[in-house]
């Protein structure tokens with residue numbers, strides 16, 4: 535048995551994929567009864583047939599089986615605190631990609647803080663909810679400081695292939711920062727700066743992500759894996775990405791679509807604060823933070839990036 539807490543796009547998609555080989559409880563704040571009756575998903579990924587082994591429920595079931603938490607990073611703490619009793623002592627796997635504002639904590643640190651006796655883990659990598667829900671093949675990285683291999687085996691499914699590592703920091707930052715870089719790539723595309731500019735931003739964004747992750751103790755090899763280069767390539771290259779589309783709107787000078795989860799817009803400033811604390815330069819994250827805050831526009835951002843002193847790669 536596996537529980538998925540949060541029935542947005544990604545929680546619903548993961549629950550559907552896992553229910554092909556596991557019993558899965560999908561915990562939804564609203565709409566659980568309707569889903570149970572109609573056997574169809576609702577909300578951000580509506581109209582999908584729910585597999586027989588998926589049980590939509592309103593309350594997180596007690597037990598010691600793993601709980602995947604699929605809510606946006608800035609809501610993770612509230613979601614955990616609201617379920618602290620049921621989460622105690624269990625493996626709690628964050629599916630979110632971001633840095634908590636204010637505390638500057640990654641998802642596993644938020645779990646450790648909100649539910650001190652839980653066993654924190656993070657699952658991240660290139661995976662659009664729509665692909666996962668349709669049963670298209672996906673590979674992700676499961677990171678935990680204790681028994682990552684055991685959790686990997688417990689959470690793998692026919693179309694979801696998991697790899698394991700104990701490099702929690704590398705996996706968290708790879709997932710959180712690819713969204714920031716995707717906004718930069720989108721802004722370049724939206725402003726008509728071309729595919730070469732997109733590739734340059736992807737590459738230099740990867741360089742600054744790796745710099746920060748290594749300063750925080752990550753293995754650079756983790757960043758070349760699924761929750762790093764893999765997810766960066768997917769997110770910066772596909773219009774299915776909400777972060778890329780947000781950047782495209784900013785680049786065109788349009789108001790981005792409302793009511794959409796855009797993790798990079800909320801993480802850029804937090805990433806910059808972590809970078810300043812660590813003495814690491816992150817010019818692309820700084821530019822995205824300024825763009826998102828409306829403190830600069832694309833021509834200003836371009837001037838700032840191209841005007842930086844020349845240096846060795």
Ligand SMILES: NC(=O)C1=CN([C@@H]2O[C@H](COP(=O)(O)OP(=O)(O)OC[C@H]3O[C@@H](n4cnc5c(N)ncnc54)[C@H](O)[C@@H]3O)[C@@H](O)[C@H]2O)C=CC1
Nearest residue numbers: 541542543544578605606609612613630631661662663795
């Ligand atoms: N959508 C995608 O393709 C992917 C999303 N992710 C990550 O998954 C996380 C969630 O994203 P999405 O599911 O796409 O967002 P979403 O906007 O589709 O859904 C978020 C869900 O969280 C629920 N929620 C918010 N606060 C809650 C709380 N306190 N308690 C219970 N539920 C709460 C909302 O009701 C909503 O159903 C993000 O960090 C995102 O980066 C990761 C991989 C792919």
Ligand SMILES: O=C(CO)COP(=O)(O)O
Nearest residue numbers: 659660661662775776777
């Ligand atoms: O994380 C994702 C793909 O791996 C989803 O990307 P977006 O949040 O930009 O849609």
